[in-house]
Amino acid sequence: MDHKENTWTKSFSSGNELLKNISTGEPSFPNFDSQQSQEKWEDPSVLDYRTRIEPPIKDFKQHSETQSSLPCNPNNQVKLPVQEDGQMDGSLQSSKIQDWDPRTMLNNLSFLEQKIHQLQDLVHLIVGRRGQVFERPDELAAQQQQLITADLTSIIVQLISTAGSLLPSVKHNTLSNTTAVGQLGGVYLPSMVDLNGGFQLQDNGESKVSDQSNQIDLAGNIGNEQIYHMEEHESKDEEDADEGENLPPGSYEILQLEKEEILAPHTHFCTICGKGFKRDANLRMHMRGHGDEYKTPAALAKPNKESSSEPILLKRYSCPYAGCKRNKDHKKFQPLKTILCVKNHYKRTHCDKSYTCSRCNAKKFSVIADLKTHEKHCGKDKWLCSCGTTFSRKDKLFGHIALFQGHTPAISIDETKGQSGPPDRGEGNESISKVRSINFNFSSGAPSGSEVQNAVDVKAGIEDPASYFSPLNFDTCNFGGFHEFPRPPFEDSESSFSFFIPGSSSNYTVPGSCNYTKKTGGESSSNNLE
């Protein structure tokens, strides 16, 4: 036995670390995700992991009489030293104390069934997709294969552990078997973790009694913890830029809201009185007024909390605007993560800008939050480049100047004699787009509005980079006039990048300075004009 323990310890030393990782927090999870790179099965596996963890624990608890969910029973502590004495004692105890629980078994089996069904569905899906997808078939196939192997492994592991619970005398063998399978699974971390949890339990039982209870709890909690981390991870994703996510198609469910739905001010409507709400929580609070049945904790609780025990298919959203990169039919479709993302994206990119800044009367926004953000800084963007771009921060301006040849900081307007009055946006815009390669005198017209906006455009580009660089947007998102460029938040009509497209060059004169040559986006705008 000792010998066996040693080998186990050895073989799982890494696994133990993993367990610790999990117990301490997130870091292991990205690994988990990336290795599998599939989120579809992730949920089931987590689930199954949770359920699966019970049997082995229970197994053990056949000596210790501890439920994973329950705190450690003091009686166990008394008994544990006995267990320490050796295998014989352990097996003796177990056989003495506990018979197998048919309900648990049934539970396990039904889960296994469910899981097999899911796997079946997945394979169906893959078979269905194979006809459609032409791109990177090898890569995809490999991914799919990995996916299925992993799922199968987990099923096998669970099956064995379930069987092991039936035969207490074979328990240790079972465990060693599962280990082997777990290792076989290789990449399939959850199963390994799971096993380690079980194993660790035993290991600790041999060495430290006081720790054992903790370990049991811990192992029992892993499932929950994991789900917790999952949630956290997801919520983080919302804030992140999309490019971080690289979900393979099919690993998530695509939802597409209709335009009306997106633009509707309220998304949650009371089924009784029809009152609309922006937030579901508010709706639920409202519902209380319709009767006592809506006052129960269950009715007031967040509905999807319960569904966490159900398999969740990752949800991603598609923009209803045809041709948009965020539309599911786009070649390089990049899904949006939340409904809020959809709403903001749609308004910013495909809608008129109806909110005008009351300070500068120049900037327009389609999302009111953007307006508010802008108004906070409006008038403070004192860092002006000779190209007309403004920056709220000096270092940003200097970064810009370092990047572009010939650009130089403009001396602030109040110092410059020639410049006067607020810039008239519209005119400036038009003159720049229409009258190409003509000498502009900034002092006469003041830095034209569109150029002044560009700083913010650059900023905005970071928020929504995909739409910015999307060539397709260039082609199709034509709103007529000068609105051909995709419009990220803050942006007005022309993206700053348009100025750097090699096109016709014009000479601009900035008052109090020299002539310099600047590339303008004249060419691209002219395309639009024709």
Added chain:
Amino acid sequence: MSPISLLSVLTEDLLVRVYTRLGSDSDRKTWRIVCKDFLRVDLVSRRSLRILRFEFLQCLLFKYTNLDSLDLSVCPRIEDGAISLLLSRPEWLNWTRCLTRLTLSRATGLGHSGLELLFRACPRLEAVDVSYCWGYGDMEASAISCAKGLRELRMDKCLGVTDVGLARIAVGCGKLERLSLKWCMEISDLGVDLLCKKCLDLKSLDVSYLKLTSESLRSIASLPKLEVLAMSGCPFVDDVGLQFLENRCPLLQVIDVSRCEFLTSSSLQSVARGHNGLLQLNAGYCLLGLPATVLHCLKDLKNLNTIRIDGARVSDSIFEIISSNCKSLVEIGLSKCVGVTDMGIMQLVSGCVDLKIVNLTCCRSITDAAISALAKSCWKLVCLKLESCDKVTEKSLNQLGSCCLGLEEIDLTDCSGVDDKGLKYLSGCSELLCLKLGLCTNISDKGLAYIAFNCTRISELDLYRCTGIGDDGLAALTNGCKKLMKLNLSYCNGVTDRGMQYIGHLKELSDLEMRGLINITSVGLTAVAAGCKRLAELDLKHCEKIDDSGFWALAYYSRNMRQINMSYCAVSDVGLCMVMGNLTRLQDAKLVHLSKVTVKGFELALRACSVRIRKLKLNSRLRLVLSSETLETLHARGCMFSWD
């Protein structure tokens, strides 16, 4: 031989050749007034011009058409209007064609529009000096950036220039090779970073006294051609910053990290690493201690010829290391170092025999033994500073006077061991140009006479508080040292009007300090004013017997006066108005505690000089009493006030 035959022999190109051999300004002046032919040669051959008076600016520029260097730094009344007038007629623009170098230092009256006009008119401009134009800001920097071909720019103490202005210059003048930003206090890391990204040709950069951090050094380290880096007094730069320089800037020759308080001796190692070509290292007042282990890095710097470690705590072993490693050392600065001993200096000079410049200011434990060893080993010595080395006596001077015949400058201020005998020995150094004897109370007219008799080349003499000096000494001095340009007689109370009359014989004298000469009256000042035509700087503080008649004479004769201190003098309204109104080159006046001058007198005087004065020191009481109109006019013309 008649003059006609002489000129027929000398063709114009021969004349030009002769002309180019002329050494000094006064020789050229003599040349000019020989005849019209000679004048014409001067007009076409002259390459550089320093204009002293605004009145002649236009006609001079019209005549001298081949100028490549123009200096307007001492020309008052240069302002935007004057520039636009100068450039208004295209046929007058010949002078701008070849101009490559323009000095506008202290041209505070000039604004950005004038600068821009000027720079646009001079297409070949390569070097510009706008140092000490304290009012300059980003607009002026922006105007400077119009000079696209600029290679050299000095903008020391342009206080208003910020990162934005620097960025404009960096973008506009991409060919910049030499740039001095000393005391441009508004410039930060950002500006320097951009500069280093845009001007990759920079060879010399001075960022002294800026509020830069080590981040700037990261940027500076990327300059591939940097040869000279001065960053004196950058209090936020630390060792990390200098580490950026390690193995970067391979051509670095000169580095000045003096007064960077956060540096430790390990930064010396950073400097040494990868810079085998380093010639000069200035680490004065930034290192408290100099562990011998650190100094071993000097081994790699075979070419090092200058090292300054002023203010450091040193030990004899350091000098051993220096003398064994830096064989080619020419200059060493040990000013205010703690722990410099005779042994140390002897160690040093045993290895470094090529030393020419040695600064031992305030190394008080140095005795004759060290100086004698120095004089014997380093016979090429040119400059020796021994201020406050009390233990130095005539023995040292004897060795110097017999061994170091090339000595040109010696500072013996506050060396109480120096006496007449010592001066007699020292007079053996006949090449002496600069002699400082301030606070040497043991010297008398006799000693001065030895110097005057033998060291006739002296141009600068400091006799501050040499109370043993009297009129006879000055008689001897003016008899021997005809080339004296700078003389300090402050608090030499033995000097009377008679001595001043001797001073009047010094035709070259341009700078005279005579503070606290209580025996001098207007007669003495009149003699000086009438005799010293080149007098440009005069300090009369506490010459309380000088009254209006003296200043009247000054106003009449000293038309080259640029700077005057007449505080505590007995001048009245009339005298002050005469001085301030008549001295048309006057730029700087210190006028505090003039008890006989009324507010009205001040008002008039200031109005009289308002077009040209650049700096005024006045009693703070006047700030409230003087009319705001006058003060505003002065300020608008670029005049800086300091209120006492």
